[in-house]
Amino acid sequence: MIEKHRRKKQPRRHPHFVWADPERFHVERRTAGLTQKQAAEYLGVSLRTVRNWETGCNRIPYPAFKLVRMRAKAIVHVEGWDGWRFDRDGALVTPEGYAFQPWEIQQLRLVVGLARRYVEGRYVAPAAPAALPAFAEKVPVLRRVA
Template sequence: MKYELAVKKCRNRRKPFKRISPDKLRETRILSGFSKKEAADMFHVTYRTWHNWESGRVQVPYAAFKLLRILTGYELPGEAWRGFWFAGDALWSPEGKKFTAPDLSYLSLTFAMARQWRADREEKRESGSRQKRSNLVPFVLPKKGGKKISSIG
C-alpha cells in the first residue's frame, strides 16, 4: 500500500514583505525629531541595531517602520484612519479639519444628545401622538429697510 502525503493549501498565507529603504527610515526618524539613541530606546532595541537598520546592513522590519510612523503622528493604524494625521496637539481629518482635545471631548456629548433625540422621536412616532408645537420663537431676519439695531459703544 502506497501512502501519499496530502499537501494542504494554506488559505491564510502571509502577505508579501514590504521592503523599507534605510533612507526612508532615517528620513522619518529625523522628521520626527528623534536621535538614533532615542529611537532605539523607544523601540527597545540597541543603538547598534538601529544603526544597522539605517545603514542598510540589516533589512528594516516593516513593523518597526510602521510603528515609528504611528508613534510620531505621521500615520494612524487601520484602514478607517487613512488620511488622518496628528500635527502638534491636534488631529487633522483628510478634509483638512482640525480637531483638538476639547473638540473631541464634546463630540461624544453631541452624539449622545443626537441618539436621545432620535429615540424620543421614534417613541413619539410609535405612540401615534402628534408633536407639540414649540414655544421657541424662530429667528427671523429683519426686512430690508427696517430699523437696524445699533451696537452700544
C-alpha cells in the first residue's frame, strides 16, 4: 500500500478556539472586582468550572476571558492601548499606574495653553532700548582731534 504524503493540520486561529492563560484570567477577574462565585454567575458557569479554569485543570474559552476583561473595563483590541484601563471611579489608568480623571482630560487643552503662554512670556526677546530724551542730543560729545 502506498502512503500519501499528507499536509500537517495547522491549529485554528479563530478567537473561539484560542485559550486564555489561567494566571491572566485570575488577574483580570480580580481587577474586575469579582469573586470566583460572582464570576461564575456572571459567565453562566458553575463555581467548580471557574476554580478549574484558574488552577489550569480546564482550558478557559476566550469568550469567557474577553467578558471578564470587558467587565474589568479594560480597553481591548486597540493597537497602542495595551495596559491602559478604566478604574472603578471612571479614571483612565496608564500602564505605569498614573490615573487621569475625566475633568483633567477635558481641561488638558486649557492647561497646555497656559503652559505655552507662560513659556512664551518667560522667554520674550528683550525690547529695543527706549529713545533717548531730547536733552541727550544737546550734550556735547568729545571728539578726537587729529
